[in-house]
Amino acid sequence: AQSVTQLGSHVSVSEGALVLLRCNYSSSVPPYLFWYVQYPNQGLQLLLKYTSAATLVKGINGFEAEFKKSETSFHLTKPSAHMSDAAEYFCAVSLGGGKLIFGQGTELSVKP
């Protein structure tokens, strides 16, 4: 069965510091992987997705993620945090047929 684990329910960084949000997946087949961001009182916005075309995926707002099959990881990074990056981040894996499995989410706080 496919599953997603996000390490750390809450991550706090200083403005300008590196952002690293961790996501590990378990899958018996090559997965489709996604990162979504949710700002307070809003829906989910797609940040980026991995669909086997390239292992390093660039997304919106300066975020990127690297697919590492050997580590079954898809960690999200941004070189320099901005106050506007404060939000909830969800990693998700697709089971196909419309079923997305979400991780528990990581709340990112950015300190001035």
Next chain:
Amino acid sequence: DTEVTQTPKHLVMGMTNKKSLKCEQHMGHRAMYWYKQKAKKPPELMFVYSYEKLSINESVPSRFSPECPNSSLLNLHLHALQPEDSALYLCASSQEGEETQYFGPGTRLLVL
């Protein structure tokens, strides 16, 4: 245009009321989804419609009744809800053969 719209933004209803949530997309997507999201939790899949037919029902109580009148529109009819049904209800859509789901802003529901 990757916009999914949802109305209303907020809804307060009593346990004996009947109300409906509406979702619309004009991206030509043939799959549409309803999710329920409680605070500080990931979205939980409720229903999937594919080509206007219900393809997945995740054992949702019958007080939630989905309807897909056409390929652009998805409704969720609510009747005799319980206070624990209070949540953010998210709609999403995806292209045929694509795993990427695009989410609307959600309807925040409060059941009194």
